[in-house]
Amino acid sequence: MPKIAELIQNDFDAKWFVDPSIRKVDGEILSQIKDSGLSPFKAEISTYIKRKTKVVSAYQDEVNMLAKISEKSISGVITTNYDSLLEETLIGFRKYVGQNELIFSAIQGIAEIYKIHGSVENPDSIIINESDYLAFDEKSTYLAAKLMTIFMEYPIIFMGYSVSDANVQNIIRSIVSCLDEKQIKMLEDRFVFVEYKKDMVGVEVNPFTIMIDNKPLGMRKMILSDFMILYRAMDTKKSKLPVKVLRRFKQELYDYTITNVPTANLRVAALDDSRVDDEELVIAIGKVSDLGLRGLSGIDTNEWYRNIVLDDLEFSSDELLEYAFSKVLSQNSGKLPVNKYIVSATKEFQECKEFAQKWKFDNIISPTIQKSRNCLGGYSSVKQIWNLEKGSLERATRLISHLERAQIDVVELESVLKEIFEEDYNLLINSNPPIRTNVRRLIMVYDLLKWGN
Incomplete structure (x- = not known):
């Protein structure tokens, strides 16, 4: 064909x-x-x-039931169909089209659809002619390796195919060829083959064996004409959380592991702090509105300072000043940048305003630094120092703090601070004490110059 x-x-x-x-x-x-x-x-x-393509009205209830069980009872779908029924029905599932996208993506194995023969949304991905199938078969080993974990961890229900279908057998063959007899035996309880038989009343379930390159592979064969029977049975097996939520957080954790940069939906404290025992580490899943205000008390100094530059916390200035200010201040010997939050707050925080007024430029820059400005030599601007000295972060940040107030361009200082955090998002945790002190001092200066007036 x-x-x-x-x-x-x-x-x-x-x-x-x-x-x-x-x-x-x-x-x-x-x-x-x-x-x-x-x-x-x-x-x-x-x-x-x-x-x-449209849903036949006689099957609409069946499609609705499929959508319902996809929320907590289906981890994923592997399909050779081109149409968009599945992604339109299984809401919140991530779609991967074609072998290349699947092979070269970091799949999470949950709430995902693998359209291994292409999709109508990308016509060039469609596998239909002889050369397409030959190219597909050449890469089938890589595909099998990508899907191996899924086949070993989840029950697999084959629907809409004949047992003798070459596409099905090729996928199974690639999987089975990598397994020993014990592992193949494990698959028997996990493979369910559904065969449609018109006008069938009820359901018939029998053991069934197919030969894959002289290796017998046992499975369960289910014969029926009404898929609702199957869907109702699947509906009794549910995960505790919706699968799309599980996938989202699994992806968030994966991305954080690779990039070391938290996202709006993943907030990470100082996990490598030696003072924190494993027993104290928790993962909380819920709405920000439910967890957020309670979580504000957990914001640390590093997050407070970094947010002045990057604005990377999801909390409002009102929330930060009301719920987190006192605790963070107590951890910082009475020194903290706060002007940014005061300016953007919608409420009056008189105590915070009085605190901010205490910190003028000459309070932030210590008398010792002011007396040793001769160390600047010929330097007279933030940009000049940074361009020539950033190879040594400790020296560059120390020299910038020696500049007079009139010599500090707030735009240049903002650019330097953002570049520092782009290089190491957790610099205020990872760096040595002198660098950490220098950068915090510069953030205090930046906060004063940009918002203090």
Whole structure:
């Protein structure tokens, strides 16, 4: 059949370019044909499927039930279908199209759809002709390796295929070839093959064995005509949290591990602080509105200072001043940048205002620093010092603090501070005490110069 598809494609593509009457595509897909060499055959197939596909009313309840169980009972879907039914039905699932996207992505194995034969949303990804299938088979080992963990950890329900379907057998073959007899035996309880039989009443479940390269693979075979029977059974098996939520936080943790940069939905305290025991570490999942104000008391000095520069906390200035100010101040010997929060707060915080007024430029820059400004030599600006001295962060930040107030351009200082945190987001935790002191001092100066007036 793939060879027949290739022959049809050759004839169709040739006719498409000379016969406008058979053209149905437009817009971006038409541009892809002209500019990127997309096959008109695949483009027209995608357009046809998108225009003609709809849920048959008789099956609407079944589709609704599928959507319902996807919330807590389905970890993921592997499909060879091109259409968009699954991503439109399974809300919140992440879609991966084609082998390349799947192989080269950091999949989380939950709340995901793997469209291994392409999608109508990307016509060029469609696997349909002989050369497509040959290229697919060449990469099947890599695909199997990517899916191995999923096959070993979850029950797998095969739906919409014949047991003899070459696509199904090829995927299973790639998986089985990597396993020993004991591991293959483990799969028997996890493989369920669903066979549709028209007008079947109820459901019939039997043991079933298929041969994969002379290796017997046992599974359960389910025969039915009403998929609602299966869906209702699956609905009794639920995770404690919606799978899309589990996937989101699994992805957040993965991204944090790779980048060391928390996101708006993942807040990380100083986990490498030697004073914190493993028993004290917790992960809290919930709405910011529920956890947020209680979590404000957990904001530390480093987060407070960094937020002055990066504005990376999700809390408002009112919340920070009302719930976190006193505690953070007590940890800092009475010194803290606060002007930014006062300026943007919607409430009056008289105590915080009186505190801020105590900290003038000459209070932030100690008398010792003021008396040793001759160390600057010929330096007279933030930018000048940073461009020539940033190879030594400790020296550069120390020299900048020796500048007179009139010599400090707040825009240049902001640029330097942002560059420092771009290089090491957790610098105020990771750096040695002199660097940490220098950077905090500069943030105090920055806060005063930008918002103090």
